[in-house]
Amino acid sequence: xxxxxxxxxxxxxxxxxxxxxxxxxxxxxxxxxxxxxxxxxxxxxxxxxxxxxxxxxxxxxxxxxxxxxxxxxxxxxxxxxxxxxxxxxxxxxxxxxxxxxxxxxxxxxxxxxxxxxxxxxxxxxxxxxxxxxxxxxxxxxxxxxxxxxxxxxxxxxxxxxxxxxxxxxxxxxxxxxxxxxxxxxxxxxxxxxxxxxxxxxxxxxxxxxxxxxxxxxxxxxxxxxxxxxxxxxxxxxxxxxxxxxxxxxxxxxxxxxxxxxxxxxxxxxxxxxxxxxxxxxxxxxxxxxxxxxxxxxxxxxxxxxxxxxxxxxxxxxxxxxxxxxxxxxxxxxx
Amino acid sequence: xxxxxxxxxxxxxxxxxxxxxxxxxxxxxxxxxxxxxxxxxxxxxxxxxxxxxxxxxxxxxxxxxxxxxxxxxxxxxxxxxxxxxxxxxxxxxxxxxxxxxxxxxxxxxxxxxxxxxxxxxxxxxxxxxxxxxxxxxxxxxxxxxxxxxxxxxxxxxxxxxxxxxxxxxxxxxxxxxxxxxxxxxxxxxxxxxxxxxxxxxxxxxxxxxxxxxxxxxxxxxxxxxxxxxxxxxxxxxxxxxxxxxxxxxxxxxxxxxxxxx
Numbered sequence: 001x002x003x004x005x006x007x008x009x010x011x012x013x014x015x016x017x018x019x020x021x022x023x024x025x026x027x028x029x030x031x032x033x034x035x036x037x038x039x040x041x042x043x044x045x046x047x048x049x050x051x052x053x054x055x056x057x058x059x060x061x062x063x064x065x066x067x068x069x070x071x072x073x074x075x076x077x078x079x080x081x082x083x084x085x086x087x088x089x090x091x092x093x094x095x096x097x098x099x100x101x102x103x104x105x106x107x108x109x110x111x112x113x114x115x116x117x118x119x120x121x122x123x124x125x126x127x128x129x130x131x132x133x134x135x136x137x138x139x140x141x142x143x144x145x146x147x148x149x150x151x152x153x154x155x156x157x158x159x160x161x162x163x164x165x166x167x168x169x170x171x172x173x174x175x176x177x178x179x180x181x182x183x184x185x186x187x188x189x190x191x192x193x194x195x196x197x198x199x200x201x202x203x204x205x206x207x208x209x210x211x212x213x214x215x216x217x218x219x220x221x222x223x224x225x226x227x228x229x230x231x232x233x234x235x236x237x238x239x240x241x242x243x244x245x246x247x248x249x250x251x252x253x254x255x256x257x258x259x260x261x262x263x264x265x266x267x268x269x270x271x272x273x274x275x276x277x278x279x280x281x282x283x284x285x286x287x288x289x290x291x292x293x294x295x296x297x298x299x300x301x302x303x304x305x306x307x308x309x310x311x312x313x314x315x316x317x318x319x320x321x322x323x324x325x326x327x328x329x330x331x332x333x334x
Numbered sequence: 335x336x337x338x339x340x341x342x343x344x345x346x347x348x349x350x351x352x353x354x355x356x357x358x359x360x361x362x363x364x365x366x367x368x369x370x371x372x373x374x375x376x377x378x379x380x381x382x383x384x385x386x387x388x389x390x391x392x393x394x395x396x397x398x399x400x401x402x403x404x405x406x407x408x409x410x411x412x413x414x415x416x417x418x419x420x421x422x423x424x425x426x427x428x429x430x431x432x433x434x435x436x437x438x439x440x441x442x443x444x445x446x447x448x449x450x451x452x453x454x455x456x457x458x459x460x461x462x463x464x465x466x467x468x469x470x471x472x473x474x475x476x477x478x479x480x481x482x483x484x485x486x487x488x489x490x491x492x493x494x495x496x497x498x499x500x501x502x503x504x505x506x507x508x509x510x511x512x513x514x515x516x517x518x519x520x521x522x523x524x525x526x527x528x529x530x531x532x533x534x535x536x537x538x539x540x541x542x543x544x545x546x547x548x549x550x551x552x553x554x555x556x557x558x559x560x561x562x563x564x565x566x567x568x569x570x571x572x573x574x575x576x577x578x579x580x581x582x583x584x585x586x587x588x589x590x591x592x593x594x595x
Contacts, residue, residue, distance in 0.1 A: 078439035087430030105352040
């Protein structure tokens with residue numbers, strides 16, 4: 001039988017005390033695809049990845065990576081995966097080339113294979129000219145590229161990237177995206193990445209699983225996720241606090257049921273032919289005596305999709321990002 | 335995927351060798367560590383040695399010479415170097431760097447063993463330097479074979495303390511905590527080892543403690559091989575040191591294997 005799922009999970013869960021970090025996730029990540037796990041910090045992305053990488057055991061459920069059980073056949077799983085962790089895990093006292101060489105040795109590659117692979121992965125991330133510099137002198141973006149190269153050294157079938165662009169500037173981020181696309185094409189490796197950047201998931205992934213509070217709340221290609229919100233998104237900003245709920249009720253009553261989100265002073269509606277509906281929408285508001293500060297119209301973004309599925313904006317959890325950045329900085333020190 | 339033709343056992347040894355090599359590369363790169371490793375034994379020998387010699391005198395008038403203290407200084411130096419080498423594991427856990435190693439498809443025990451061998455190699459360099467310094471300032475050794483045997487004892491004893499260091503570092507979650515435990519541990523180990531006094535004429539309670547201390551047996555074995563004299567039969571010293579090392583390495587490997595990040 002042809003194996004189509006590179007990764008298959010059945011009700012996999014992880015419990016930390018009373019909290020469910022991952023709550024009964026069942027999914028199939030297909031061979032060769034770039035799969036994105038999108039969610040705010042603390043949603044369970046990293047925990048799910050850790051279980052798939054055999055770094056932590058699931059509390060319940062099963063998972064297979066490249067046909068091997070993550071608990072019973074952990075060693076075979078490890079042979080088949082490459083992992084780029086959220087924290088920088090390079091040895092910053094050694095050169096880039098030495099880091100790659102040690103990785104190759106750890107995975108049992110002989111000298112010839114190592115030398116060949118080092119050149120290949122270095123050229124993939126365009127770092128051949130800097131490979132002999134000590135890692136400590138690299139920029140954050142270079143460290144990331146080197147880590148991606150290292151993850152590919154032993155030619156894994158599945159590459160995990162946990163927040164590959166966290167803490168990088170926008171230009172560097174775009175370059176990392178290019179490398180991820182390239183390696184997916186050239187190395188034919190299945191890529192599983194986690195991110196809380198909408199545009200990252202949108203740009204890179206063939207399919208996206210939206211994860212919130214440990215559960216997968218939506219799973220589709222980015223376009224279909226966006227198509228699910230029909231037409232346009234109309235966002236209204238209100239003058240008074242607390243008016244949004246009653247206004248949402250009014251819209252539902254009048255057949256404008258596509259309320260994506262409803263904040264304290266903000267309300268978003270998914271409607272078809274938005275520009276024609278705006279007068280009607282505004283009319284209903286003023287008829288209800290609710291004054292509108294501004295109105296905007298845009299095509300649905302993954303932000304809206306996320307909001308629609310989770311009922312909250314991904315930004316709400318950004319405090320967690322600062323914390324994890326602090327952790328990365330600490331890891332750069334020695 | 336790369337075809338792995340090597341057997342499981344070969345891969346395990348490769349992994350241990352890789353860890354050893356990485357440790358050596360890191361050591362070689364770090365100028366401060368090299369200077370520290372080279373000057374620590376020299377300082378011990380230059381300042382502690384003469385001080386100890388002048389301070390001790392038997393009632394009969396005979397004093398202990400540098401030959402007596404050299405094995406003690408060597409034992410202490412190996413103990414420090416080995417125990418503290420485990421400490422880097424804590425830093426690696428705190429920063430997350432250790433994940434790269436833990437996710438590799440090789441036995442955790444051999445990863446820990448490779449690390450231990452790396453730490454012990456550095457401890458041995460210090461021990462051998464001490465042997466040479468002591469000789470230069472007057473210690474006379476029995477035979478070349480004895481010197482070689484004493485180096486083997488250093489390695490064996492060092493592996494045991496390295497195992498202990500790895501076990502502790504795998505369990506303790508902050509470097510501050512590790513420092514505290516280390517000073518708590520090294521003081522009694524050194525003071526109750528017979529490194530700096532003869533253990534043949536001690537009060538019973540002290541003698542009991544000294545005989546419970548694994549370092550005592552290492553120091554006595556080195557003393558026996560270098561000088562041809564010891565208070566405990568050398569076969570007993572070797573047996574205790576070997577058992578201690580085996581148990582500690584096993585424990586270190588086990589604790590290292592249990593690390594979750």
